[in-house]
Amino acid sequence: MSEHKIELTVNGRHHRGTVEGRHTLGDWLRGQAGYTGVHIGCEHGVCGACTVMVDGRAVRSCLMLAVQADGCTVTTVEGLADPDGTLHPVQQALKDCHGLQCGFCTPGIVCTLAALTADGAQPGEEKLTAAMSGHICRCTGYQGIRRAIRQIAGTDTSAAQGAAHAEQGA
Amino acid sequence: MNAPDRSGGIGANRFIGQRVPRKEDARLLTGKGTYVDDVVMPGMLHVAFVRSPIARGRILSIDTSIARDQPGVHAIVTQDDLARFNVTMLSFFIGPVEVAMTPLADGRVAYVGHPVVMVVADDRYLAEDAASLVVVDYAEEDAVVSIEDARHGPAVHPDTDDNVAAMMGEDEEDAEFEALLASGAHLVTQTVHHQxxxxxxxxxxxxxxxxxxxEELLVHITCAGPHLVARWLTVALGNPKMNIRVVAKDVGGSFGLKNHPWLEEVSAILGAMLLRRPLKWIEDRIENLTASNQAREQEIILRAAFDADGKLLASHADYSLNNGAYPMGADANIAVHMFMWSAYNIPAYSFVSRGYYTNTAGLAAYRGPWAIETLVRETLMDAAARQIGIDPIEIRRRNLCTAAHQPSVTSLGIPREDITPAECLEKLLETVDVAAFRREQAEARKEGRYLGIGFAAYIEPTGAAGSIGVMTGELAQVRVDPTGKVVAIMNVHSQGHGTQTTMAQCIAEQLGVPLADVTIFDGDSSRGGFGPGAGGSRQGVIGGGAAIRAGRLLADKIKTVAAHLLNANPENISIEDGMIRVAGAPEMTRSLREIAEIAYGEPSRLPPGMETGLEAQIRYDPPAMTFTSAAHAAIVEVDAETGFVKIRRWVSSEDCGVMINPAVVEGQIAGGLAQGIGSVLLEEAGYDARGNPIAATFKDYMLPTIFDVPDFEYVHANTPSKAEGGFRGVGEGGCIIGPPTLVNAIADALAPFGEVAVDLPLTPSKLLAVIDGTPLPPKPMSRFHPEWVNPYADTAAATKTDGPVEEVPAGATLLPGGTHAALAETAARGIDGAWNLTLATPMGPQPMTATFATEGSIVRGRLESNEGAQEFEGTVEDNQVKWSMKVTKPMPITLKYDLTFDGDTVTGKCKMGMFGTAKVKGQRV
Structure with missing residues (x-):
């Protein structure tokens, strides 16, 4: 077993540690760095639940080794909302549109959509939807995710059921 | 879209019926949920399993010596180590399973993935390393894989005579019923193979x-209901002298899989007790797809006779279900038949159901476990429409149970008082312009494009309590804290259902407080009242009812206290937005917090004799069954070049009564429909002939993606149910009605080419076979079938199998041996005396004790079970005893027993009225 020293930034915090060469980034983020919002769904790169942002790009943390993230800047789902609790626009859209049920696949979906809309990028509905082909949700039938994508993309949401009454309540 | 106005509650419909965002979402969207893998304990060790690579065979030896010496390894555990705990594996009904079963394999393996050895190490990587170095030697035997294998092959379990795990209904042909079926103008037969x-x-x-x-065993487990798991574990462990506390905060979906612990969870729990260290086992996806219990794999042949006008006369179903090796309760699924025709008018129905053991992963529940009835019936109705030459909507209109047909009781005893499938269908047709579609379809066909429309209708039972022992009522505990905040403890338990929102809506509605001020806690068996958790679409109906009643009780107390403090008449007090107001006296307005502080802290200011505090709890048991009705339509296009199906439109018209939160209702429908689409087009957890799983990753087991699921449209009817709040359950319906809606649309699209066999999934290659008129080769015959010919017989004489072979156990200690010898020895002991019997009822095995006293050709006796005791008198002929007795639970029926005694064992059957026939077996006490 090989051991490697790594240094990386996760959600704005500097982390330094020693990892075995075979440890995945996902396992390291959960087990060593404490970011349990990273959900391991399949460990073979299909379901997308473990997606995080590495240097701004959406990456499956089950298919990347922790040692490969040495020197990188990583953002997990925990690092997106403002410190005062204000949700990231992607998170807010998914909440407004009932885009989640059990919430297990959600962190990966949030990270992919956040990566695509980072730095003022304005991808269209089609591009955001295409990116969802790499995420499996077993609960929602993708209805609310699609509505959230329309909200994020600024597509007309008047026909979308669910978003219309989102101003009420909790 | 919102629920109709209702009066009665204070401030009715401030929250109930509103499409409010979910309270749990902010936590889940920011990665702050607590799923079981997020739980870490000091000193915690990790588990990996060594699993059987063969489907059937004997374990010759287990060598753990190399694995034991690996770094970080703490223990290598086999069944020999776990035997001391004497665990009884239980079904969902908390009764012992029908076959010998141990947490880790005991001498034999019965499916690929069967856990044999448990490795405990510092982390999961090290545990898997060591697991790979455990050497297990097996003597492989021919695996019994398919239902057909089970019919002809050797017994999967050494302690059963055959592979019939459960049987219900009429197993002998009834000439009278056959004549009835033949008497109609049309006899339509529909066969479904569900993967x-x-x-x-x-x-x-x-x-x-x-x-x-x-004094306490703490179990964090991802599950459908912590109380049910605690109950299951307490009974399975033989009622140990400690409390078993089960905790599950956030759960990432269950869909029937996580109702109760199974082999791996039990092994890990026993391992923690054995090693006295916290243990964690997290299933990986390959384990989940290959070794977790699974569902469906059914065959059903439904026949229906229609008169010349297309009206139903009689129907018969022959249903078979693969139970795998270790089902969570041997199952022939009586519900399939109870609800087969419950939405329709039909004078006569008969059935036979058989569940079979095989060397595959065991059966667990899956959303709408009885859903095959709607699939086979609704596809039969379309096939009948084509065969008889009438419109598929018209044939349903002629046969559906409408308001004019109610109240009525089906031939299987289902009372119908307020079902609305016909109304849902008519509402659906207001949204879907069928005539316009038919014109478009005709035009498209001219261009070689194949469009189709499919319809289906059904009803489903929801919110059952009281008829199945484990499915109980629900308790809601609600309090207004001295801070004015509202806390409720419930145990409906969400696996994504959003009950922290919907239950809060029910309570906020009654209390008149902001939704943000109400917090629901659940997920811990040490809190609140007993409730089984999710299952059977029960949360809204039962939990919602409990929440409303507890909220109302507490609101009444708040008003009484406030009226006393403010010198007002309680009828003039109202609670709005957390403020207590007196009609006509705005200066008297007080905050809920002010009243709460007094209620807890200043008893002398309360009405004389009143208990302090603002707390209420109530337990709610709903009506025996609450039905939800629906009709759906889907429009598809099938690409005749590729066989791919594109879903162009899907409309749901459902009646789930009063809706608590329409967005949650629609989320449940949509999720179920997506799973139904997966069943029809994509998903298949199959096996090869040797019992190897063929879908081990999400690249092989294809779940629907965002591109496979269309935008759904919803039409809501809102006929209030008789349950508190008027709610009807909606958790499973999409998964029940989705498949036939889609299959019918595909069949309609491809009607120009002929009938589409319902052999799921309908892959492009299967549909191309219909389009091209080149049928796919038939499925290979079971190697255990008497007519099977080994295609390799000439070249592989050494491995030739001569059909069914009675297994002879080589190692007598591996099997409960000596059965035959024991029989011969004790054959003459007779019938008199006490016997332990097990009746395989639709709710699972029911243990009973019987005593018999024979006198000539007369037998008198007494039968005792949990349901009570009853005397009987019957007849004896040689070693055969027959008697009849009337029972009143779960409904009044006459039971007719027919038992044959042989030494110390007894076998036979019990005819249970409309529930058909159930197996009986037993031993002398």
Whole structure:
């Protein structure tokens, strides 16, 4: 077993540690760095639940080794909302549109959509939807995710059921 | 879209019926949920399993010596180590399973993935390393894989005579009924082969278990209901002298899989007790897809006779279900038949149901476990429409149970008082312009494009309590804290259902407080009242009812206290937005907090004799069954070049009564429909002939993606139910009605080419075979079939199999041996005396004790079970005893027993009125 020293930034915090060469980034983020919002769904790169942002790009943390993230800047789902609790626009859209049920696949979906809309990028509905082909949700039938994508993309949401009454309540 | 106005509650409909965002979402969207793998304990060790690579065979030896010496390894555990705990594996009904079963394999393996050895190490990587170095030697035997294998092959389990795990109904042909079927103008036969499904929750199974001293076992487990798991574990462990506390905060989906612990979870829990260290086991996806219990894999042949006008006369179903090796309760699924025709008017129905053991992963529940009835019936109705030459909508209109047909009781005893499938269909047709579609379809066909429309209708039972022992009522505990905040403890337990929102809506509605001020806690068996959790679409109906009643009770107390403090008449007090107001006296307005502080802290200011505090709890038991009705339509296009199906439109018209939160209702419908689409087009957890799983990853087990599921449209009817709040359950319906809606649309599209056999999934290659008129080769015959010919017989004489072979156990200690010898020895002992019997009822095996006293050809006796005791008198002929007795639970029926005694064992059957025939077996006490 090989051991490697790594240094990386996760959600704005500097982390330094020693990892075995075979440890995945996902396992390291959960087990060593404490970011349990990273959900391991399949460990073979299909379901997308473990997606995080590495240097701004959406990456499956089950298919990347922790040692490969040495020197990188990583953002997990925990690092997106403002410190005062204000949700990231992607998170807010998914909440407004009932885009989640059990919430297990959600962190990966949030990270992919956040990566695509980072730095003022304005991808269209089609591009955001295409990116969802790499995420499996077993609960929602993708209805609310699609509505959230329309909200994020600024597509007309008047026909979308669910978003219309989102101003009420909790 | 919102629920109709209702009066009665204070401030009715401030929250109930509103599409409010979910309270749990902010936590889940920011990665702050607590799923079982997020639980870490000091000193916690990790588990990996060594699993059987063969489907059937004997374990010759287990060598753990190399594995034991690996770094970080703490223990290598086999069944020999776990035997001391004497665990009884239980079904969902908390009764012992029908076959000998141990947490880890005991001498034999019965499916690929069967856990044999448990490795405990510092982390999961090290545990898997060591697991790979455990050497297990097996003597492989021919695997019994398919239902057809089970019919002809050797017994999967050494302790059963055959592979019939459960049987219900009429197993002998009834000439009178056959004549009835033949008497109609039209006889329509529909056959469905449903593939095996993996529930595939995104969060796999997992457990963290730790002893807390000797008085508590703490179990964090991803499950459908912590109380049910605690109950299951307490009984399985033989009622140990400690409390078993089960905790599950966030759960990443269940869909029927996580109702109760199974082999791996039990092994890990026992391991924690054995090693006295916290243990964690988190299933990986390959384990989940290959070794977790699964669902469906069914065959059903439904026949229906229609008169010349297309009206139903009689119907018969022959249903078979693969139970796998270790089902969570041997199952022939009586519900399939109870609800087969419950939405329709039909004078006569008969059936036979058989569940079979095989060397495959065991059966667990899956959303709408009886859903095959709607699939086979609704596809039969379309086939009948084509065969008889009438419109598929018209044939349903002629046969559906409408308001004019109610109240009525089906031939299987289902009372119908307020079902609305016909109304749902008519509402659907207001949204879907069928005539316009038919014109478009005709035009498209001219261009070689194949469009189709499919319809289906059904009803489903929801919110059952009281008829199945484990499915109980629900308790809601609600309090207004001295801070004015509202806390409720419930145990409906969400696996994504959003009950922290919907239950809060029910309570806020009654109390008149902001939704943000109400917090629901659940997920811990040490809190609140007993409730089984999710299952059977029960949360809204039962939990919602309990929440409303407890909220109302508390609101009444608040008003009484406030009226006393403010010198007002309680009838003039109202609670709005957390403020207590007196009609006509705005200066008297007080905050809920002010009243609460007094209620807890200043008893002398309360009405004389009143208990302090603002707390209420109430337990709610709903009507026996609450039905939800629906009709759906789907429009598809099938590409005649590729066989791919594109879903162009899907409209749901359902009646789930009063809706608590329409967005949650629609989320449940949509999720179920997506799973139904997966069943029809994509998913298959199959096996090869040797019992090897052929879908081990999400690249092989294809779940629907965003491109496979269309935008759904919803039409809501809102006929209030008789349950508190008027709610009807909506958790499973999409998964029940989705498949036939889609199959019918595909069949309609391809009607120009002929009938589409319903052999799921309908892959492009199967549909191309219909389009091209080149049928796919038939499925290979079971190697155990008497007519099977080994295609390799000439070249592989050494491995030739001569059909069914009675297995002779080589190692007598591996099997409960000596049965035959024992029989011969004790054959003459007779009938008189006490016997332990097991009746295989639709609710699972029911243990009973019987005593018999024979006198000539007369037998008198007494039968005792949990349901009570009853005397009977019957007849004896040689070693055969027959008697009849009337029972009143779960409904009044006459039971006719027919038992044959042989030495110390007894076998036979019990005819249970409309529930058909159930197996009986037993031993002398």
């Amino acid at each position: 095996r499904i993996s529930q595939s929750p995104m969060e796999t199974r997992g457990v963290v278990a730790a002893l807390q001293g000797d």
